[in-house]
Amino acid sequence: MKFIKNLNLIFTLSILSFSLISFSQTLNEAGEAFNNAISLSETDKEKAIEAYNTCIEICNSIGEEGEELKEKAEKQLPGLYYKSAKELYKQKKMEEAVKAFEKTIEIAKKYNDVKTEKSAYNIIPQLYNSIGSSYYKEKDYDKALLNFNKALEMKPDYAKAYFGKGLVFKKKGELDKMKEAMDKAIELDEITESKKIANKAKTVSGKAFVNSGAKALQKGSTENAIKLLLISLDYNNKNANAYYYLTSAYNKQSRWVDAISSANKALELEQKNKANIYFELGRAQEGNGNKEAACSAYKKVNSGPNHEAAKHQITHVLKCN
Numbered sequence: 001m002k003f004i005k006n007l008n009l010i011f012t013l014s015i016l017s018f019s020l021i022s023f024s025q026t027l028n029e030a031g032e033a034f035n036n037a038i039s040l041s042e043t044d045k046e047k048a049i050e051a052y053n054t055c056i057e058i059c060n061s062i063g064e065e066g067e068e069l070k071e072k073a074e075k076q077l078p079g080l081y082y083k084s085a086k087e088l089y090k091q092k093k094m095e096e097a098v099k100a101f102e103k104t105i106e107i108a109k110k111y112n113d114v115k116t117e118k119s120a121y122n123i124i125p126q127l128y129n130s131i132g133s134s135y136y137k138e139k140d141y142d143k144a145l146l147n148f149n150k151a152l153e154m155k156p157d158y159a160k161a162y163f164g165k166g167l168v169f170k171k172k173g174e175l176d177k178m179k180e181a182m183d184k185a186i187e188l189d190e191i192t193e194s195k196k197i198a199n200k201a202k203t204v205s206g207k208a209f210v211n212s213g214a215k216a217l218q219k220g221s222t223e224n225a226i227k228l229l230l231i232s233l234d235y236n237n238k239n240a241n242a243y244y245y246l247t248s249a250y251n252k253q254s255r256w257v258d259a260i261s262s263a264n265k266a267l268e269l270e271q272k273n274k275a276n277i278y279f280e281l282g283r284a285q286e287g288n289g290n291k292e293a294a295c296s297a298y299k300k301v302n303s304g305p306n307h308e309a310a311k312h313q314i315t316h317v318l319k320c321n
Contacts, residue, residue, distance in 0.1 A: 030058035030069055037076065045084040052077050078104065078113035082120055089123070094131045098124060125155035132164050141168045159188040159197045166201060170208050178208065179231070206236035214245050217252075225249045240269035240277075247280040251287065259284035279306040282313065295320035 037051035055073045059066030085100030101120045108117035132147035145168045151161040162185035169178035182201040189198035209232035216225035226249045232242045243266035250259035263281035267274055282297035295318055301310035314320045 026058055026062055030055050030066055034069060034073055041080060045080055049080055074111045078108040078111055078116040081107045082116050094127050098127045125151040125158055129161050136167060141171055144168050157188050159185045163197050163201050175212060202235040206232045206239060210239055210242045217245055217249055222249050222252045238269055240266045244277050251280055251283050254287060256284050256288035275301045275304040276306060279310055291318055294318060
């Protein structure tokens with residue numbers, strides 16, 4: 001009987017000894033995985049992530065004794081995911097980077113790393129904006145718009161994304177939508193020190209409305225031309241062409257005083273060829289009944305397509321001195 005008891009004791013001690021050895025080996029394996037992750041973190045982040053996850057899995061199997069090492073491994077993962085995503089960003093693999101940063105957010109939430117979660121979240125709109133810009137350059141305007149909108153879903157005050165949308169709507173000929181997007185870009189960027197986006201939005205919008213006004217004028221849609229040209233001045237009131245086209249439009253409507261005012265502003269701003277402006281000024285002064293001022297303006301039309309028409313007015317119509 002005593003022999004049997006001793007045998008049971010030996011068996012129990014053997015099992016305990018085996019468990020301790022097994023536990024020690026498992027904890028050592030977890031430590032090795034952790035150290036391996038550290039050494040890989042600069043050279044191969046994907047394998048480093050795998051090693052940390054292996055360490056965590058082993059620690060979970062150990063239980064309480066592996067908790068301290070597990071926590072150390074968990075603290076490393078969000079930052080490592082972030083760095084891995086950042087490398088894709090630097091390599092300009094934008095769509096892959098978006099997925100990587102989304103995974104970073106998921107891991108950061110899991111391990112309560114608020115700082116890394118916020119950093120990853122803030123960079124994703126920039127990626128969507130870059131993707132949108134790439135599609136814009138490729139003239140795939142629908143996909144460009146989709147990505148600009150994704151950027152704005154995450155960052156509603158993102159001036160660059162609104163500017164991108166404005167460019168898309170300009171290309172699509174949707175001026176009302178372009179104006180809405182550009183106005184928002186201007187509003188959001190005006191508070192910045194550089195106002196770089198706001199200034200670009202004003203330049204693009206001003207030119208777009210001048211060009212549209214000129215086309216409307218050519219088509220005989222005078223009232224619409226005036227409306228478009230006046231909108232252009234809200235973005236840039238120093239565009240000589242805008243005032244020139246306005247002068248021509250006002251002349252077509254016999255709004256002589258408005259035409260004279262616009263012509264004088266165009267002459268003030270235009271630094272090179274003023275012949276066409278003087279011709280329209282001559283028409284406005286003639287319509288307004290000021291022969292002397294009309295003759296003076298026509299005489300300054302010394303070149304260009306209106307040169308002969310001005311000479312005709314001077315010689316045969318007004319009979320200027």
